[in-house]
């Protein structure tokens with residue numbers, strides 16, 4: 001597919017596309033499982049946490065604060081309403097460590113942004129908690145490459161149509177790069193855009209989805225391969 005000269009803007013997912021994220025949530029989940037080990041099996045803890053997360057995301061959105069509520073709800077149920085102090089503060093420590101973990105850019109990102117800058121308007125299109133995502137954007141050191149950062153409430157077709165409109169683009173002018181089939185790839189091709197998939201080895205269960213069939217999806221091994229298509 002020849003994409004050169006066809007797009008003015010490139011939209012980038014952030015978590016697990018520009019920087020590592022999911023691995024830190026998996027580490028937090030492992031710590032939570034260890035904290036609740038006297039109450040049930042590791043599978044039982046994970047199943048309960050998963051259910052509580054799915055309950056809370058529609059109410060409170062994505063991010064570590066919602067994760068804290070989900071963990072507290074799960075622990076409360078597993079402790080049958082008698083939540084010990086050390087479990088509550090253990091959860092709080094897990095979430096604090098998660099929110100302030102060491103920042104790690106994904107390999108190839110910075111050189112790719114450097115090469116694309118000046119040729120395209122680069123925009124971060126992420127979803128999650130506004131404060132949390134903007135903090136990550138600022139400390140990433142990548143903001144100098146981007147025109148701006150959009151924190152979207154969710155990433156479905158409706159949100160991408162709004163993203164196009166906000167940036168004065170037609171839906172088919174959306175070119176998205178991201179790791180999540182459900183959030184970055186499927187909705188973009190469904191509205192007529194083009195999507196580059198940069199797979200990440202750790203995928204959140206909530207984000208799992210089969211890859212749709214479309215000639216407007218391009219699979220990459222590393223983000224720097226977009227340069228072959230776009231420069």
Ligand SMILES: [Mg+2]
Nearest residue numbers: 013015016179
């Ligand atoms: Mg992502």
